[in-house]
Amino acid sequence: MPVVNTGSGPVRGVEEGPVAAFRGVPYAASPVGELRFAAPRPHPGWSGVRDAARPGPAVPQEHSRLEAVMGARPPDWDEDGCLNLNVWTPLTALAGTGAGAGAAEPRPVLVWFHGGGWSSGSGGWDWYDGGRLAALGGIVVVTANYRIGPLGYLHLPSIGADNLGPQDQGAVLRWVRDNIAAFGGDPGLVTVGGQSAGAYSSLHLAIDPGTSGLVRRMIVQSGPLGLAPQDPADADGSAAAYLRVLGVDRADDPGRALRALSIEELLDAYQRLAAVLDRPPGDIAPPMWPVLGHPGTPRTWQQAVADGALDGKDVLIGTVADEMTAFLAFDPRMRDLTRDGALGLLVGLTGRLGPDAPAAYERYEAERPGAAPARVYTDLATDRVFRDGGTRIAAHRAAQGAASYLYRFTRRPDPDEHGLRATHCCELPFLFGTFETYPDAPMLGPVDDRDRTLGRAFGGALAAFVATGSPNGDGLAQWRPYGPGPDTNVMCFGLP
Structure with a gap:
């Protein structure tokens, strides 16, 4: 069994075909006791x-x-030990980590959230x-946990709760910087x-001055870039509402009270x-998400990209x-949506979808003759x-003479x-080749040899980009960088 030395102690992995x-x-200390709602701390190590x-364990959640789309997962969480990561490395890379003539070239690394x-x-x-x-x-390849829900995004800087999810992700990148060479990585x-949320995080990690220097390349899959970071005042209001639900007095040492509660109560x-927020259809924002102007999200991605952060x-x-469709197909409010109802929703969502959303609806409607209002609204x-958002980034870079690669994944389940159709998350089994782990996922459906070929093409292209x-x-099929004009070169991954 392969053994690798990390900064916290040696770890023993397993050989699985051509990889270890x-x-x-662990990449950080367990966020329990006094470390709940604290910035990630170094792991004390082990003997x-x-x-x-x-x-x-997963982070408590x-x-x-999206279980109706992806399938259910059995609970596997524990607050103690949840800040952990996973590494897969070719055996040939691991064999070459020693010094001398037999040492192999270190391999490019993908850190995926x-x-x-x-x-x-x-x-x-x-x-x-x-x-x-x-x-x-x-x-x-490295995958990692980061604190989510109230553990990662409660906005109470006075007790240390300040964009802890992004802080955890930054700690992962620093762990990779300090340890990945021992696994054969560069x-x-x-x-x-x-x-999705991990793509949103990846973009911000790539542009944040605190982590940008640790990143050479960036992959953003289905990032909800149209969702602005939370305004600090709104985040403060969400925190106050959360404390009221818990019955915690904000004026009386809320940190101590929150750390004394059980994770189930949180x-x-x-x-x-x-449930109280009751977001309207199309508003995918959770109760808490990254807060603008705070660790990991110091400025909007629009400003950062314009300033040359990429x-x-x-x-x-x-x-x-x-x-x-992942968010709307099972929403009963969409079933009998009328045109007036769709326009009403858009008026309520102009802050999320843009001030011209009602006018845009009329344009989308004209481009889809006979389409039901729910379809127009969904598109x-x-x-x-x-x-x-991704198109805007690529267009900006193209104007500067920098290459960006854009894709659209179109494979649909049948039946x-x-x-x-080709819904949110549906490309994940194809990227990782893990079709068998989605036995009851409506987004995937039956898989055949054509799907496996598509998976090798999609995963192979993204792996080549990492390399x-x-x-x-x-x-691999020829994939040209995005360019302005009618021939924008967006790569399509789907089945004939």
């Missing part, structure tokens, strides 16, 4: 060799709101097993990537807060064709929340009884 896997490796054959609306998910879930991707691209060739209050970095961004929300900065390579 090291799971559940002896730590078994890293199995994933560590309730069920995902899971989605889940800043409220659910785990880098240790088998959905995100990085072994196939590591073998496919000859790269090192700390100077790190791609930060992720999907999660239950978060669920009750979400200059010198390689960029790959993509979406699936029908992102918003508009898909573009405003997920697609337009598709819920009308999900070289270009998604092109032997056996």
Whole structure:
């Protein structure tokens, strides 16, 4: 069994075909007791060799709101030990970590963060097993947990609760900088990537001055870039509402009170807060998410990109064709949506979807003759929340002469009884090649050889990007950088 020395102590992984896997490796101290709602601290380390054959616990969380799309996960969380990560590395890279003539070239590294609306998910879930991707691209793959829900995004800086999720992610990148060479990885060739909330995080990690220097490349999969970071005043209001639900007096040492409560009480209050908010269809914001002007999110991505924060970095961004069906297809309010009802929703969402959203609805409607209002509304929300931001980044870079690679993933399940089409998260089994871990996922449906071929093409292109900065390579379809004008070169991944 392979053993690697980290800064906190040695870990023993397992060989799985052509790769070695090291799971559940702590990158920070357990956020329990006085460290609950505190910035991540270094792990105290361990004596002896730590078994890293199995994933560590997830961060405490309730069920995902997308279970109807992706399938259910059994609870596997524990606050103690939840700040852990997983590493997959080619055996040939691991064999070459010693000095001397036999040493292999260090491999490029992908640090990938899971989605889940800043409220659910785990880098240790088998959905995100990085072994196939590591073998496919000859790269090192890292997935990680970060604090979510109230543990990661409660805004109470007075007690230390200040964008803790992004602070955890920064700690992951620093752990990679300090330790990944021992796993055969190159700390100077790190791609930060992720999907949905993890994609949003990846962009901000790439542009934040505190972490930008640790990132060479960036992959943004279905990032909700149309959702602005939380305004501090709004985040303060959400925190106050959360304390009221818990019955905690903000004026009487709320930190001590919050650390004394059980994790179940904290999660239950978060669920009750979400129910009180009752977001309208199309507003995907959870009760809490990253706060602008605070650690990890010092400025908007629009301002950072305009200021050149992505200059010198390689960029790959993509979406699936029908992102918003995951959030709207099962919403009973959409079933009998009328045109007037859709316009009314848009008026209420102009702060999220843009001030011209009602006018845009009329344009989308004209481009889709005969489409039901729910379809028009879903398509508009898909573009405003997920697609337009990535296109804006690519267009800005193209105007500066910098390459960006854009994709659209279009594969649909067959049958598709819920009308999900190519919905949010549907590309994940194809990236990681983990089809068998989604046995009851309506977004995936039956899988055949064509799907597996598509998975190798999609995963292979993204792995090539991690390795070289270009998604092109032997056996891969030609993928040209995004360009302005009618021929924008957006790569399509789907089935004929």
